[in-house]
Amino acid sequence: MVNYKDLGLVNTREMFAKAVDGGYAIPAFNFNNMEQLQAIIKACAETKSPVILQVSSGARKYANQTLLRYMAEGAVEYAKELGWEHPQICLHLDHGDTFELCKSCVDFGFSSVMIDGSSLPYEENIALTKKVVEYAHQYDVTVEAELGVLAGVEDDVVAEESHYTKPEEVIDFATRTGCDSLAISIGTSHGAYKFKGEAKLDFERLDKISSMLPGYPLVLHGASSVPQEFVEMANQYGAKLGGAKGVPEEMLRKAAKSGVCKINIDSDIRLAMTANIRKYFAEHPEAFDPRAYLKPARQAVKEMVQRKIRNVLGSSHKI
Ligand code: G3H
Ligand code: 13P
Numbered sequence: 001m002v003n004y005k006d007l008g009l010v011n012t013r014e015m016f017a018k019a020v021d022g023g024y025a026i027p028a029f030n031f032n033n034m035e036q037l038q039a040i041i042k043a044c045a046e047t048k049s050p051v052i053l054q055v056s057s058g059a060r061k062y063a064n065q066t067l068l069r070y071m072a073e074g075a076v077e078y079a080k081e082l083g084w085e086h087p088q089i090c091l092h093l094d095h096g097d098t099f100e101l102c103k104s105c106v107d108f109g110f111s112s113v114m115i116d117g118s119s120l121p122y123e124e125n126i127a128l129t130k131k132v133v134e135y136a137h138q139y140d141v142t143v144e145a146e147l148g149v150l151a152g153v154e155d156d157v158v159a160e161e162s163h164y165t166k167p168e169e170v171i172d173f174a175t176r177t178g179c180d181s182l183a184i185s186i187g188t189s190h191g192a193y194k195f196k197g198e199a200k201l202d203f204e205r206l207d208k209i210s211s212m213l214p215g216y217p218l219v220l221h222g223a224s225s226v227p228q229e230f231v232e233m234a235n236q237y238g239a240k241l242g243g244a245k246g247v248p249e250e251m252l253r254k255a256a257k258s259g260v261c262k263i264n265i266d267s268d269i270r271l272a273m274t275a276n277i278r279k280y281f282a283e284h285p286e287a288f289d290p291r292a293y294l295k296p297a298r299q300a301v302k303e304m305v306q307r308k309i310r311n312v313l314g315s316s317h318k319i
């Protein structure tokens with residue numbers, strides 16, 4: 001059993017309370033490798049922003065959960081080296097799907113876990129979430145749950161309203177499970193193809209949910225903006241990403257002022273890296289040292305993360 005506090009990590013409780021009060025959002029970035037982690041930590045150290053580092057199931061398969069946890073522990077030391085005296089870094093399991101997985105993360109030093117029972121029937125989601133909360137809270141690990149299903153583009157259903165979070169369920173769900181934050185579905189989706197036409201989020205629903213749970217931390221998944229500069233750069237150098245579209249930054253700012261205090265970003269990091277790696281290869285066909293082509297990609301991620309923190313989430317200087 002390793003407690004995250006011994007690793008210098010923090011849970012989400014205090015960072016969310018401050019964010020809700022201040023009307024801003026904490027960035028939650030997925031990471032899969034060293035360059036992404038370096039870019040995120042450097043950007044957060046320079047902007048003095050609290051941060052949530054997320055480990056997804058894909059990341060666990062790709063990089064190994066043990067290695068990622070040690071990387072997060074290393075990130076705390078790296079942040080201190082960069083002059084961040086008391087780093088506010090949370091290590092979070094993204095989309096955990098079983099009690100056993102959540103337990104293994106709690107036991108191994110994660111400071112926060114998500115139990116995603118959103119695809120289960122309501123009562124089963126409650127039972128599973130409650131079981132995870134009861135275990136995690138013994139170690140002061142915070143728990144995110146999900147109510148409502150994020151639409152996927154895979155089945156040609158973009159932002160399917162019938163899957164949106166029902167405001168009339170949220171009080172019952174939060175009270176009976178004891179979860180610390182709630183991911184909601186109001187029209188976002190994972191990946192780089194979020195909207196076929198005009199981007200649209202159901203802010204009326206968000207306002208209803210916030211009024212049901214005043215001051216309660218809400219989470220927005222699928223919140224990448226899919227910056228067109230990266231889509232265009234990637235396409236210019238051979239990618240085929242036509243029609244890629246994300247959540248406009250204006251909408252994220254609005255959500256952050258209406259109870260959303262955690263904004264999940266993965267796709268934007270992927271796009272920033274891919275566009276820059278493609279450009280580097282096109283301009284340097286002789287290159288074969290990974291450090292050469294990963295360096296500009298890492299720099300692009302760092303600059304993108306800083307821009308988001310400063311101009312969209314409003315989390316700079318909140319530590
Ligand atoms: O929630 C989805 C995240 O973007 C993680 O995706 O499992 O492919 O790493 P992944
Ligand atoms: P994006 O695909 O929009 O980056 O969403 C990431 C996410 O929600 C991770 O849980």
Ligand code: ZN
Nearest residue numbers: 190221222264
């Ligand atoms: Zn997600």
